[in-house]
Amino acid sequence: MVGLDIGTTGVKAIAVGAGGEVVGRAERGYALSTPRPGWSEQDPEDWWTATRAALADLGPLEIAGIGLSGQMHGLVALDTAGRVVRPAILWNDQRTAAECAEIEERIGLERLIELTGNRALTGFTAPKLLWLRRHEPESYARIARIMLPKDYVRLRLTCEWATDVADASGTLLLDVARRTWSTEVLDALDVDPSILPPLLESPEISGTTIACDNLSQGIPVAAGAGDCAAAAVGVGIDRPGPLSIVMGTSGVVFAALPAFASDPQARVHAFCHAVPGQWHAMGVMLSAAGSLQWLRDRLAPETSFADLVAEAEAWGPGTDGLLFAPYLAGERTPHADPSARAAFTGLELRHDRGALVRAVLEGVAFGLRDSLELVQALGGPTDRARASGGGARGLWLRIVASVLGLPIELTAVEEGSAYGAALLGGVAGGVFADVPEAVARCVRVSTTIDPDPAWQATYEDTYARFRALYPALDTVKEQTG
DSSP states (O other): OEEEEEOSSEEEEEEEOTTSOEEEEEEEEOOOBOSSTTOOEEOHHHHHHHHHHHHHHHOSOOOSOEEEEEOSSOBEEEOTTSOBOSOEEOTTOOTTHHHHHHHHHHHOHHHHHHHHSSOOOTTSHHHHHHHHHHHOHHHHHTOSEEEOHHHHHHHHHHSOOOEEHHHHGGGTOEETTTTEEOHHHHHHHTOOGGGSOOEEOTTSEEEEOOOBTTBOTTOEEEOOEEHHHHHHHHTTOSSSSSEEEEESSSEEEEEEESSOOOOTTOSSEEEEOSSTTOEEEEEEESOSHHHHHHHHHHHOTTSOHHHHHHHHTTSOTTGGGOEEEOOBTBBOSSOOBTTOOOEEESOOTTOOHHHHHHHHHHHHHHHHHHHHHHHHHTTOOOSOEEEESTTOSHHHHHHHHHHHTSOEEEESOOOTHHHHHHHHHHHHTTSSSSHHHHHHHHOOEEEEEOOOHHHHHHHHHHHHHHHTHHHHHHHHHHHHO
16 A cells, blocks of 8 residues: 655655555655745646656555545646646645635634634635635636645546545635535635535545556545644544644644534634544644754754754753743744744843753743643543654653653654555555554554653743743734834
């Protein structure tokens, strides 16, 4: 079985055996276009070209099924001839602030949250549609159908147009509780439902491959899921139980829920899960490992991350009063504020580079806790977490475990979204009966990091001071314009 993850910087393809072992890996990158400040676009054809190359790099394989995952929220629009109308507008594009306000005014914020589990954010798909209608009416008039990024690759693999309810949850057009397109939202926004793809559950067969390069015809392709839901499957979050903590460029707190529930203020997201009949609550902070990357690039570009973290180990929990607010790119949850800004506070003459690094590690952990507390309030589990992503290492994991007050588990395979996609492909291909069987047979815990009781006591006080930073920074922002 093969998993394909259509990411923001490239495609990752992995081949997985029936016991969960990874037997092949390949990656191919592509460019990101920023034609104006705050804009983020890609050519969908680049995704397909990279996918074909990555599949070729895997070599000839007997494939039982293929699963798809990918960057969420992006708008891909095709005309009646199947041609791409314009470059895809991506999840991290910030041009739609006015359209977000328009959506919340048309539907009403409370009703929007009841229907979709979320408020209107610039990354979501629906505001992009309204932006096109207002600013590029000729392009909008050509639209015959729309889809999400991974679904364009599906179309090229199978000639089938479809999406899954997990990825569709991030469009702001789905009635998330009922797992169907929302007639009320579509009517309020004057969006023609005929341009929306058919909806499937993530492990369902969406089509079969056409003959292409080294792929044989007739391989089942699972509907798949957005990257966060697929990554959760990949670390075994197939039911309420452990949390998923992703410490990538952004940070994610993900919990399967026993039933649909949404925060009344939409401070965390409520989406359909990749497991049929389940939902999940999710908090997303925009600068997690990205914060450490920023610090290294600006202060120590020739220094390895391992050496920087070693310097941080010289400082104890709380870094003697030094705090870092991790809002380098604004924030998504729990502060839906693209204008939020980062800051170090409590700096003293004796603080050195290692202190700055430790403060960054702790500030990201506190940001994750912000979302965790809201996820817990919706009924998310609280007993343990499973971590993945480039930041899920060493000292940082000890800090996160102690700040969250949860033991953190690492799984034997750390391939993230592509691995979860492969398991979904295994279900579609008949290797597994369902997602829980795939998880039971393939996902294994390799290491557990327990909270440090002494650190926990310090972090309770430090977290209380961290919580006061965002309102203070917001006041400064208003005063300075």
